[in-house]
Amino acid sequence: MYDTGTTNRKKLIIVGGGAVGLAVATSVKRHGNYEITVFSSDPHAAYSQCGIPFVISGEIEGFDKLLLKQKDFFPEMGIDLRLDTTVESLDLKDRTVFVKGEKHHFDKLVIATGSRPAVSDNLRQGAELDNVFTLRSLEDGKRIDRSLENAKNVVIIGGGGIGVEIAVAAAKRGLRTILVNRSISLLSHNIDQDMADIVQEHLESIGVDVLTGQSPHSINGKARVESVSIGGVDFPADVVIISAGALPETKLASDAGIEIGTTGGIIVNEHLQVRTKSGYDPDVYCGGECAQVQNFITGMPMLSQLASTARRMAGVIRNNLISRPTSFGPIVNPWAGAIGELQVGTVGITTRKAKQHRIKTVSGIAIGTTRAGYYPGSTRLFIKLLFSNRILVGAQVIGGEGVKERIDGLSLAIRKRTTLDELLSMETCYTPPMSMLIDPLTFAAQGALKKLPGSKK
Amino acid sequence: MYDTGTTNRKKLIIVGGGAVGLAVATSVKRHGNYEITVFSSDPHAAYSQCGIPFVISGEIEGFDKLLLKQKDFFPEMGIDLRLDTTVESLDLKDRTVFVKGEKHHFDKLVIATGSRPAVSDNLRQGAELDNVFTLRSLEDGKRIDRSLENAKNVVIIGGGGIGVEIAVAAAKRGLRTILVNRSISLLSHNIDQDMADIVQEHLESIGVDVLTGQSPHSINGKARVESVSIGGVDFPADVVIISAGALPETKLASDAGIEIGTTGGIIVNEHLQVRTKSGYDPDVYCGGECAQVQNFITGMPMLSQLASTARRMAGVIRNNLISRPTSFGPIVNPWAGAIGELQVGTVGITTRKAKQHRIKTVSGIAIGTTRAGYYPGSTRLFIKLLFSNRILVGAQVIGGEGVKERIDGLSLAIRKRTTLDELLSMETCYTPPMSMLIDPLTFAAQGALKKLPGSKK
Ligand SMILES: Cc1cc2nc3c(=O)[nH]c(=O)nc-3n(C[C@H](O)[C@H](O)[C@H](O)COP(=O)(O)OP(=O)(O)OC[C@H]3O[C@@H](n4cnc5c(N)ncnc54)[C@H](O)[C@@H]3O)c2cc1C
Ligand SMILES: Cc1cc2nc3c(=O)[nH]c(=O)nc-3n(C[C@H](O)[C@H](O)[C@H](O)COP(=O)(O)OP(=O)(O)OC[C@H]3O[C@@H](n4cnc5c(N)ncnc54)[C@H](O)[C@@H]3O)c2cc1C
Numbered sequence: 035m036y037d038t039g040t041t042n043r044k045k046l047i048i049v050g051g052g053a054v055g056l057a058v059a060t061s062v063k064r065h066g067n068y069e070i071t072v073f074s075s076d077p078h079a080a081y082s083q084c085g086i087p088f089v090i091s092g093e094i095e096g097f098d099k100l101l102l103k104q105k106d107f108f109p110e111m112g113i114d115l116r117l118d119t120t121v122e123s124l125d126l127k128d129r130t131v132f133v134k135g136e137k138h139h140f141d142k143l144v145i146a147t148g149s150r151p152a153v154s155d156n157l158r159q160g161a162e163l164d165n166v167f168t169l170r171s172l173e174d175g176k177r178i179d180r181s182l183e184n185a186k187n188v189v190i191i192g193g194g195g196i197g198v199e200i201a202v203a204a205a206k207r208g209l210r211t212i213l214v215n216r217s218i219s220l221l222s223h224n225i226d227q228d229m230a231d232i233v234q235e236h237l238e239s240i241g242v243d244v245l246t247g248q249s250p251h252s253i254n255g256k257a258r259v260e261s262v263s264i265g266g267v268d269f270p271a272d273v274v275i276i277s278a279g280a281l282p283e284t285k286l287a288s289d290a291g292i293e294i295g296t297t298g299g300i301i302v303n304e305h306l307q308v309r310t311k312s313g314y315d316p317d318v319y320c321g322g323e324c325a326q327v328q329n330f331i332t333g334m335p336m337l338s339q340l341a342s343t344a345r346r347m348a349g350v351i352r353n354n355l356i357s358r359p360t361s362f363g364p365i366v367n368p369w370a371g372a373i374g375e376l377q378v379g380t381v382g383i384t385t386r387k388a389k390q391h392r393i394k395t396v397s398g399i400a401i402g403t404t405r406a407g408y409y410p411g412s413t414r415l416f417i418k419l420l421f422s423n424r425i426l427v428g429a430q431v432i433g434g435e436g437v438k439e440r441i442d443g444l445s446l447a448i449r450k451r452t453t454l455d456e457l458l459s460m461e462t463c464y465t466p467p468m469s470m471l472i473d474p475l476t477f478a479a480q481g482a483l484k485k486l487p488g489s490k491k
Numbered sequence: 492m493y494d495t496g497t498t499n500r501k502k503l504i505i506v507g508g509g510a511v512g513l514a515v516a517t518s519v520k521r522h523g524n525y526e527i528t529v530f531s532s533d534p535h536a537a538y539s540q541c542g543i544p545f546v547i548s549g550e551i552e553g554f555d556k557l558l559l560k561q562k563d564f565f566p567e568m569g570i571d572l573r574l575d576t577t578v579e580s581l582d583l584k585d586r587t588v589f590v591k592g593e594k595h596h597f598d599k600l601v602i603a604t605g606s607r608p609a610v611s612d613n614l615r616q617g618a619e620l621d622n623v624f625t626l627r628s629l630e631d632g633k634r635i636d637r638s639l640e641n642a643k644n645v646v647i648i649g650g651g652g653i654g655v656e657i658a659v660a661a662a663k664r665g666l667r668t669i670l671v672n673r674s675i676s677l678l679s680h681n682i683d684q685d686m687a688d689i690v691q692e693h694l695e696s697i698g699v700d701v702l703t704g705q706s707p708h709s710i711n712g713k714a715r716v717e718s719v720s721i722g723g724v725d726f727p728a729d730v731v732i733i734s735a736g737a738l739p740e741t742k743l744a745s746d747a748g749i750e751i752g753t754t755g756g757i758i759v760n761e762h763l764q765v766r767t768k769s770g771y772d773p774d775v776y777c778g779g780e781c782a783q784v785q786n787f788i789t790g791m792p793m794l795s796q797l798a799s800t801a802r803r804m805a806g807v808i809r810n811n812l813i814s815r816p817t818s819f820g821p822i823v824n825p826w827a828g829a830i831g832e833l834q835v836g837t838v839g840i841t842t843r844k845a846k847q848h849r850i851k852t853v854s855g856i857a858i859g860t861t862r863a864g865y866y867p868g869s870t871r872l873f874i875k876l877l878f879s880n881r882i883l884v885g886a887q888v889i890g891g892e893g894v895k896e897r898i899d900g901l902s903l904a905i906r907k908r909t910t911l912d913e914l915l916s917m918e919t920c921y922t923p924p925m926s927m928l929i930d931p932l933t934f935a936a937q938g939a940l941k942k943l944p945g946s947k948k
Contacts, residue, residue, distance in 0.1 A: 082863065082865070082923060084921065084922060084923050085863060085865065085866070085923045088866070088923060088924060093866075093867065093924070094865060094866065094867070094923075099865040100865065340920075340921065341921050341928060342918065342919060342920055342921040342928065343918070345921075345928055345929055346916075346918065363916070365918060366918055367918070368918050368919060368920035369920050370920040370921070370922050370925055370926070371922050372922055372924035372925055377924075377925060379920060381918075381920070406539065406542060408539070408542065408551060408556040408557065409542070409545070409550075409551065410550065410551070435892060435893065436892070436893045436895065436896035437896075437925065438893065438919075438920055438921075438922070438925040438926045439893040439894075439896035439897045439900065440896045440899075440900070441920050442897075442900060442917075442918075442919040442920060442930060442932070443896065443897070443899060443900020443901070443903060443904070444900070445917065445918045445919065445920070446900060446903075446904055446909065446913070446914075446917050447900070447903055447904075447907070449913070449917070449918070450904070450907045450909060450913070452903065452907060456903070456906070456907070457903075459803075459820070460899075460902065460903050460906070461799065461800070461803065461822060461823055461824070461825050461838075461899075461902045461903075461906070462799060462825060462895075462899040462902065463797075463799055463825035463826050463827040463836060463838070463895055463898050463899060463902070464541065464797070464798050464799040464802075464827070464895075465541060465827050465828050465829055465895070466539060466541050466542045466545060466551075467545060467550070467829035467834075468827055468829055468834060468894065468895040469827070469895045471798060471799065471802050472799075472802055473899060475899070
């Protein structure tokens, strides 16, 4: 037991027991002197949300594997974790939260309510049918998993990271799988169309029917879903998964007078403190998907819907709560996903995003291999680099291995404002089982160089 | 045919048909206007030296797979490639090279003679015995491969990159394999002892007997090798491979009055031009293992015995030959090797080298996994980071996957003089099939931070 009943300890309340909430709770408990209560709507705690698609695909043996902590962990640590318990409202004046009609006082508050799946108006009615799901929590995952057992036809709505991962899972289970995506290219928030084409081709090769540039008109059925109407055609469906983005869960905050930004996320300062009409509140922190962060390249507000960002924000909130003032700066938001045999990663901005922000970019693409061509297990590797004023501002990588490590390196490179010339003269290592003699990164940089005005190459 | 008989073309002679020589030849041919002759002592051209250990291990099907170009490639390109032909001397005044008694005039000369295996005095006699080999060329590889067919006991002398790779190959072939290493830790030029211990443990687990801190006294036998004496014990040996480092092949150059540096390599300026008593010679270039380069961290001269460095130097020589002045700067020399199931990589300086140069460093080590702990295929991952004045100066990584990509990222990070604080707040990406939620890199940086004076953590 960490908790030895010290008096006068300050009361920390955390709303949300997800990636941010529990990381703040456990690490503040270790390093600080707080009485901590966490409220979470979810009946489960400390599981890996991000692993759910891989249980559904059969890659991971069962949902139990995703449980990262024993049941007793939190009480034994001295953290009062209230699961299946929704905070109904906040009162910033009173320094209280309301839960099941009871008032709970706080000295410090952390809002970490995450997001909820977005469902467009025309699908709202169909979304109520049996076997129509969204995917956010462990329970969602279990329900989807069970429903797929007796399914033949699955329609997945939304081709973002989660939609694509679930499409692979359904196809791996031998189901007839349709993935419908509003944008004309998959993963449109993450990668450009040229790179998305590679992903789409791979999905099709493993049996996913991909419909891009289309939105479902309706989800149809009596009690249970029967079909989805897309472009005038009724596609039969035993199971439908709506994975069309997520919206920051901010009602609690906004009802309490906390300001919401243009992205729909809660406005925070660099210390991740929230703002009300009276300014930033030094005792109320917010992090994770419900918070609005800043883009390192564009300087504009954005949402980061990533466990990795959530975890970093939790670290900053923790530090600030234990009097080690720490800032959370603008982000380059590296993302990676495993999509069948492909690893896909991205960091910084895409060409699409650059255009939206009127940032002029030059890109270079290289196709290589992950090992020497003659070495067994070598897979194709695609690298796209984006430069603005000869400075690296974005990177997209697709390959069979080593993608996350490349994206991490490029993440640092973007933050360090690495120039095209520095990338051209960069040293990479070589050994046939692990690389090409000249890394494709160099070729991608050379590709960008060739497009620059006045280039000799 | 690229070559269309233009007159007045300048004559480029390249001595050495290895990684540097042939890369310069082919790319100058594509972009420049030279008549090109390459002389090479080797009877083969354009093969992957670095792949040889993996043919011997059985990973790659046969030596033919290592041949990167068809026989006709060079003549069809219009490059006069003379294999099995050693340049006997140079005359810089005359602008000629002597080959088989004939003089050949050059306007531009490239010296790319590589290295030769080092054999210590006490082993020189034994090295003449049958079934005692060094490994540098394709022919060496083929001879070793054949000799292992009927062998039972193999002794490998030298635990550097090549020695270790060959030890794995012999063990994989079921041979009783002894690896003897003068330094008390393997790969002592590449990694520190704590990391080398992991490599040694792995080698032992696959059946290699590792003797460290010992040098063989003699290699014994009549016509054929029979044993190796190490520390007073005679170890039976059917095959011995001496892999105890390489010495720059510089005799040709030094005999011609070209200056040799303290490392034994040929002195070059940033344009990779050689120096004589009269200064740098603008028409004579040198690159690859025979050239002396500069260490980015220590500022001191060093050798880089890497195909990747060779290839970059070839690019710089090429550019300078076709009038695009380009510099070759100090290097961080990233290296990676596949050692059984382990991938091992390093960049910058080690603790050992730092001490030699009286550079004060602080290191941090982290042990993690390459994927989420619960994800199938996850392997252990070891990261060691070295900082000097809070700036990253070295990194060593061992794991089952993604090591080369990590080292490349860290290679750039060192060149960009990334600080400890920047690494601590670095953004890494996360998805269970490809990473941990918090990358072990962060933990390694935190480990270093804790050792700094006045650190709170
Ligand atoms: C299927 C799936 C796969 C994913 N894969 C990846 C991946 O590979 N990589 C990656 O980086 N990210 C991935 N993510 C995203 C990642 O899981 C989230 O970004 C991260 O969990 C966000 O953390 P958070 O704390 O902001 O929100 P959450 O972890 O969602 O936690 C929010 C919590 O707040 C609770 N809550 C909300 N309102 C209240 C209230 N009023 N009272 C009490 N409790 C409340 C919710 O029930 C929830 O438990 C994935 C997400 C999903 C759903
Ligand atoms: C078994 C093995 C594995 C390796 N693995 C790796 C690895 O995984 N990664 C890595 O980066 N590096 C590796 N290397 C090192 C890499 O192969 C060398 O660094 C690279 O080939 C150096 O290029 P070079 O042109 O300087 O020398 P070389 O490629 O050796 O070429 C030199 C050439 O010059 C010729 N020559 C010498 N003198 C004369 C003369 N007087 N006249 C005519 N010709 C002459 C030689 O015959 C030779 O063909 C490995 C080397 C070996 C031997």
